[in-house]
Amino acid sequence: MMVAEPEIRRVAIVDDDPSQADVMSELIRDAGYEPIILGPRFEHVDDLVSKIRKSADAAICDHRLQPRGFARFNGAEAVAALFEVSVPSILVTQYIDIDADVSIRRWRRHVPVLLSRDEADPDRILQGLNQCVRELRGEHLASRRPWRTLIQVDDTNQESGEQVVDAHIPSWNPHLAVRFPAALVPPGLNLAPGAYLFAKVNIGADRAEDLYLFDFERAPDPESEGVLLG
């Protein structure tokens, strides 16, 4: 049975830079939607979510919301919160190279579409919102579907004051380490260099910045699990 789609008419714009918000509203208008610029500031992500649910059908969020004191959370967190309440939304960032590994990857499981600012034209916005709607229905693109796989810790490091893990996801690309926040891994799992873990990962992703990881589990440790368990 076909379920009628809730039609998207109004798209909320979340951006700490008013001129960027204006630019975005022009793009949204050209994509055929009615733009609604939100502000002036948001203390908690729930405030933003409830405001968007009241005033719009979808949203497009800038990632860096903190520098100008616009919000105490970042856009990725907002988009993930919107995903939880089934509001299709797109994350946009100027600095994809810098933000993708840690502050975005942390929420990426629930961020279906990430666009760099220069990619965000009306066509991509239209496509992106459609993709969000499908993903909210549970229809993942091959590049977004998570699969349980074995990963190997390369190293742990510090980035922007946060502990991060560099790990290989051999089924995705055995030659490239992928960085993600250690906070995603439940405490008690071994993150020593060389340690193996199981995790669910969207191994169909094309680009490293599209990868997300969750449901980490202990994997057999070739070092210590010798004779006694054999």
Place this chain on the structure above:
Amino acid sequence: MTTEHLRFSPDILRRLGEELIPHADQGIVELVRNSYDADAHHCCVELIKTEKPGGALRVTDDGNGMKAESIRDGWLVLGRSVKAARQLTELRRLPVGDKGLGRLAALRMGRVARLRTRPTDEPGREYRLKLNWDLFETADVVENVPLDIKSVPTRRQKGTTIVVTGLRVKLGRREVQRLARALVLLSDPFNHSLGFHPKLIAPEFQDLERRVRESYFDDAEFRLVAQLDEQGCASARVTDRSGTVRWKAKHEDLSKGPKLTSPLYRTAPATFELWAFNVTGQSFTSGVTVTELREWLDAIGGVHLYHRGLRVYPYGDPGHDWLEMNLARARSPELRPSTNTSVGRLVVQDPRDELIQKTDRSGFIEDEAFTDLRRFAQDALNWMASERLRERDQRRTKERAEAPRTVSAARASLEETLDQLPPQARPAVHSAIQRLETAREQEAKTLREDLQLYRTLGTVGTTAAVFAHESAKPVTQIEMMGKRVADRARKLLGDQFAEIEKPLQYILRAAQALRSFAALPLRLLNREKRRTGHIEVHAVIRDALDLFQPFLADAQIETRIELVDSNPRIRGSAAAIEAILANLLTNAVNALSSEGASATREIDIRTELSGESRLLLRVLDSGSGIVGLGIEDIWLPGRTTRLGGTGLGLTIVRDTVADLGGKAHALPQSELGGAEFVIELPLVREE
């Protein structure tokens, strides 16, 4: 109506025993802890023919033993929380035993476990109990296996012996080593007042014990002692090798909460001591070598947690860096101790039962009491590191100020020495020293110039990055809006659109160029690119050329790439290849721009394979070649023939190529007329 009972299948024994506590050493340590609770002074663990399955394990102690009812109501009852029964033993020990699950795991290691115990209250009496696990295997429920406590007369002293025979697995060298380490460290080896001496009959144990008992504490560079009192208030001090107190901290210096608060630590009172060593070659007390020290630290390094006198597994074991010392050290290696360069203990009595051990005996549950205990220790380490950092900075500033003074003092002493020479030797020595001084002076001058140059370039780099970062948004904005204007104008103006199409295109093209210029420093700074891995050289070349394309187009330079038909990969980072290319390209562009009006302005980038395992990367230009500098001199820092050149580009190329295990050389004249640079890099095998 009959009364029913919940009954347990014998499988539950496996669940609660060996599956919950899989490592043999942990189970055996639990038996030893039971001996401690029985006020034993000595406890001896023997492994009999355990190098093959079928061996036996014997644990003997001189503790208070058990009466028949203690066996029945205590030893044989599994899973009862002992918290309710917390009271001091006669030797005033706080009990450390668990719910009996570790014991179960140890007893189940073999097919039969035998208990013989002689209670102190009933001299001349021994109680015996045999657990035959095979009977449990065949029984329907656990309760169906009857157990007999036999009573026999004895002439032996009080104490308990547990023998497990028919071990299901062998204990390999690795397990024995682990057990030895666990037992040596179990009873605080830094503190002999506990009066409890577990022992393992095995050569590994003796070696290790000897090594651990060696005390190198006096050789520690720093000793940190931090105290946490009943109220949760902390204090700390650091002493150096001479015993002098170097720094002291009050609670506010240690506990750092949000908004400058210093929250109290909500946990049990504790003492944290850490001995930090300098293992890189300071001098030690007579006879101690760095190797000995390292071996000792290997054996006992790390911060161990002692709860009521006994060590809690696995804190401080290899791979259990619970204070994250190694992580912190990775950030500032000079001033932070790691688990390989320090040893420490955190001693906590916990009279109020605030710390709760996990059921599987792998440490404490990470509740507030435990996390605050850890925070206390980490805060103390952080404080020590910041004090050391402050001291190092002061010292560096002072040394910089004193350096010239040191030189003149040295010179004065040289003059003095010179005066003591026989007069006829003086002139020759004097002029030799003069020559040396001139040469040194020259070298110092070059180094100072280099330093100036690097500082200037560093400043240019950071400023350029800020500029690029900030300009990216507005430039993207111009481009995006330009496209909107074009789209809408096309609709609104129809045929008249042609009139504004061209100017619009210029705006768009300029914006695109600007965006790629702005992307350049940011792309070069991208962390991902500095990560080492297998790098597809051709992909990096194409990316880098894309990046430089607007720049090259602007300079009216035609670039051609001819890449070998294969996918060569190197081990290194994309940033390294980019650094090589960016500097060679900049070099070529500069060569062409000093040409004036030349007919051809070309740069060629080529790759070819040399054998199966090496790649040749060539960059050629149509300038006038290398003139005015020796072909080897071009690689030296600061050598340039161009006004305003830094002379560092090719030095960076040479150093980067060397890092990748390759070679770089230059030809003064190429087929295009200008210089040719040939970079040879080792490849990884193609898949």
Place this chain on the structure above:
Amino acid sequence: MAELTILDVGHGNCAILRDDRGAVIIDAGLGETLLEFLEQREITVIDAVLISHADADHIAGLLTLLAQEHIAVGAVFLNTETLRQTALWHALLVALTDARRRRAVKVHAQLTSTSSELLRRDEIEIQILAPSPEIALVGAGGQPPGDRPLLSANAMSAVVRIVVNEIPEVLLPGDLDAVGLEHLLAEYPEPRARVLVFPHHGGRPARADPEDFAARLCAVVRADLVVFSISRRKHATPQPEVIRGVLQAAPGAHIACTQLSERCAARLPSAPPTHLNERPARGHVGNACCAGTIELTFGNATPTYTPARSSHQAFVEREAPTALCMGRGTFVGHTPEAGEGGEQRPSRRRGLPVAGK
């Protein structure tokens, strides 16, 4: 009734054989396509996984396959690789240990012509033509007797042939190179098959001349369909010389690449192609498929397959202006080795380094 699906996994190999008895997987390249396929066909039991050799583009998917708790794998067959030191290989050993201990997967450390007996099915025969047990005993990196070239991991590729009702249908030779081909022909001078999945994705066969190698292989296999399992974005496969060799030795054969090579079309079609079958294919994203996933159905006199030759070739006609398989490519690649007059490349030390380092 049986089917063999040659999945478009990008650069790499993966094929699934299905018959009334169950399913067998031959190689498992990177990514998720295999898992999507298994889900689409509701396959949760896999009798065996055969691994030709342990390069990433043949084993990486096995790591994820073994991690799927709802899929039961009966056995894994692969050959010893003493010299391989890659992290992926080590990860695979960990995954195999886990699968063997916890899920009773049988791990066979051998996939040679002796293994054929263990793989016997009803009307379908899975033959392992190479390596021979003796060559496997020498092992990758080893030197076979008689001063023959050292064995690379590619030369050691297991060569799998699917025979249906005694008709040899499909040959899957992993990344077999010229050295491996000589060993194969020494045992089986005529390794016929109607379908050939061309080795090494149409890349270079180590030190041999690509055109000669392709021509020699096609002349002995005599296939009607030659498949290249490639990625548009990686490795610039297939090599024009390889295609030239195929066209020369098997002029009537249908050449089908899973993805549309950059060599054949600078740009991808703007709309999704209509000739592809319904199976998952890595190239669905961005319309990168040429023939996409190829599915063969056996059981009739002549096996049929999708996409059909006519519709695939119509697609190539339309979208691939420089299609190599149509003889449209210029065949002029920049190949420094191919000097004037096809002179012999300088001789080098023997053998290849086997592992990735």
